[in-house]
Each structure stands twice: as C-alpha cells, then as structure tokens.
Amino acid sequence: MLNDKVVLITGGTGSFGYKCTETILKTSRPKKVIIFSRDESKQYEMEQVFSRSAYPCMRYFIGDVRDKERLLRAFHGVDYVIHAAAMKHVPAAEYNPTECIRTNINGAENVINAAADCNVKAVIALSTDKAANPVNLYGATKLCSDKLFVSANAFVSQAETRFGVVRYGNVLGSRGSVIPFFLKQRATGELPVTDPRMTRFWITLQQGVQFVLECLERMVGGEIFVPKLPSMNIMDLAKAIAPECSVRIVGIRPGEKLHEIMISADDARRTLDLGSYYVILPSFRSIDSRYEALHGRPVHDGFEYSSASNSDWLTMEHLRELLGTTV
Numbered sequence: 001m002l003n004d005k006v007v008l009i010t011g012g013t014g015s016f017g018y019k020c021t022e023t024i025l026k027t028s029r030p031k032k033v034i035i036f037s038r039d040e041s042k043q044y045e046m047e048q049v050f051s052r053s054a055y056p057c058m059r060y061f062i063g064d065v066r067d068k069e070r071l072l073r074a075f076h077g078v079d080y081v082i083h084a085a086a087m088k089h090v091p092a093a094e095y096n097p098t099e100c101i102r103t104n105i106n107g108a109e110n111v112i113n114a115a116a117d118c119n120v121k122a123v124i125a126l127s128t129d130k131a132a133n134p135v136n137l138y139g140a141t142k143l144c145s146d147k148l149f150v151s152a153n154a155f156v157s158q159a160e161t162r163f164g165v166v167r168y169g170n171v172l173g174s175r176g177s178v179i180p181f182f183l184k185q186r187a188t189g190e191l192p193v194t195d196p197r198m199t200r201f202w203i204t205l206q207q208g209v210q211f212v213l214e215c216l217e218r219m220v221g222g223e224i225f226v227p228k229l230p231s232m233n234i235m236d237l238a239k240a241i242a243p244e245c246s247v248r249i250v251g252i253r254p255g256e257k258l259h260e261i262m263i264s265a266d267d268a269r270r271t272l273d274l275g276s277y278y279v280i281l282p283s284f285r286s287i288d289s290r291y292e293a294l295h296g297r298p299v300h301d302g303f304e305y306s307s308a309s310n311s312d313w314l315t316m317e318h319l320r321e322l323l324g325t326t327v
Helices: 015-027 040-049 068-074 090-095 097-117 137-155 178-188 205-218 234-241 316-326
Strands: 006-010 032-037 058-062 080-083 122-126 162-166 190-193 199-203 224-227 231-233 246-249 261-263 271-273 277-280
Touching: 006 015, 015 032, 015 205, 032 040, 032 068, 040 058, 068 097, 080 097, 080 205, 090 097, 090 137, 097 122, 097 137, 122 137, 122 205, 137 162, 162 205, 178 190, 178 234, 190 234, 199 205, 205 224, 231 234, 234 316
Parallel strands: 006 032, 006 080, 032 058, 080 122, 122 162, 162 224, 190 246
Antiparallel strands: 199 231, 224 277, 271 277
16 A cells, blocks of 8 residues: 555654654655654664665654654655654653653644644554553553544544554563563673563564554554453563563652553453454444444453453463574
8 A cells, every 4th residue: 555655753863753654665655765764863863774865755853742843844744654753761751751842742733733734634542551541641652643633533523634543562672671681691691681470461572563564555544453362471581681680679660550451441441353363443323323334342340351361371481482693
C-alpha cells in the first residue's frame, strides 16, 4: 500500500523510526519517506545511512509535534503518518510532568488536527502497555493520547482521515530497555533487579515495526491493535543475559508496576480476538458499522491481558536466540 505514497514518521530518528524506515525502503517503493524529529544530530547520523543519494525518496524535516504550524507544513501532501514521537522515560516524565504532557498529549492533538486539515489518509499512533491502568505519568499521558486518536474518528467522520493506535510491550534492546543496562552491568559481576516476581511483555523491534505496518494497512479507524506477545520473568531475563552474575534486589521504583497489562478487564468488554492479535473497539457506538467485517470473536467475560497470567512465555534459550550475539 505504500508504493508511490508519501509516508511521514514523527520521532523518526528513534529506534522504531530507524527500523521502520529500513523496512519500508526494503519492502516498498514509496514516493517519499519523511523523517520528522527535533534532533538535528540524530537526523544527520540517520542521513549517513539513508542518504538522499542512495535513497532519493528520503526527506529530513526538523520539527516538534508541539508546533502545530510546523506539522501543517510537514503534512502537506502526506498520505500516511506513523506517530512515534513521545517523551518515554518514566523518571524524566515524573520529574518534568508538564513537558511530558506537552509532547504526549498536546502533541497528539496537534498531529490529529494537522492530519485532518491536510487530508492525510491514515494516521497510526504508537502506544504502550503502560497506558492500560496507568500508574505513572508517562502511562497516563499515553492513555490520553490513545483516547484522542480513537475519538478523532468521530469528529472527522466525514473527512478522509482515519486514526488508529497500536499498543505493545517492551521492545527487546531498544533505547530505555533494561537489556542494554544489564549488558553494561554484566562487567561489574552484579545485576540490580527490582523484584524477582516482575514480569513483562516482550517484542522485537522488527516484530513491532511489522505489526504497525500491517495495522496501518488493515485499519478502518478507531481501533487499538494489541499483538499477542510472550511474557518473561525478570529473573529469567537476568540469567539469560548474565548467568555468571549475582543479583541484588533493589525494590520497585516509583511509577513502576509488578506486572504489565495491555487489555484491562474494563476494555475487554469491547475487545475482539482476531487470532494473532486483539482489537479494542471504541466505547462510543457512532462508528460501529465500520467493524462489522472484522469477524472477530469477543473475549470471555472477565478477560484481562496481563504479563503475569499470559499463556505464552519466553524461555531463556529463546531470548538468547532473539538477542543473537548481543548476549
């Protein structure tokens, strides 16, 4: 679907944006791929890999999602937007709450309005498992962002633009992941672990990119897509990365959960099981006719998609295989 189309990635110089650009260039023939981000140094570094001479479709656009006027300029002539820009670091968000709100909530609103004004065909936004039953500001702002993108389909229902959300778990080896931290700490002979009972959902960066691109193609607007992912216990992760190290229990940090949830029991009332993924439908019914062709199976009463009660678990051997030679 991206052949001869213009694709813009907000936060395009991040881990996801880099891998997404690589995947799009390998699998499609886009008219343009626009990297929209506020860090000129990262754009310069990315341009050394995806240069205009090697990839004539590439464009690099300095801007911030907080700036609606800049978004309006960037979105002109764009067919599809992948919204990956966010302030994601939990402690930084707790210490700088207004900055997190301006980027994650106000920025989402700006992306929605600019996309509608510029007649973008579809926008898909990246969310996080921390947006379900949030206990920290980052998760709360991403929940607000999710609500904005879902509800946008109602107020622009007569326009061409459609909005959807993808929610998934921790990305193996991404910036901010515990894995690079464990790899660094391995040299000390000791790994600090918050709580030995802790569990998380895990997905590889390539799997995340592939799922987002698939959802961009299948979305009709208003859905929150949730892939079915394996869980892993934090102690198994520590042993897989550094079996020779001792473990020091340091306690759960402020704003951190013992287990992650991607679909709460309340959201389950509007959740469909479509085989390899779930779809959470909007709580408002004005666009229900869009989803009649999904043919999904409603999840059972009391369903909750939690990393603790998940039926699929990563083994240490599988994790080592996913991380390749890194560990």
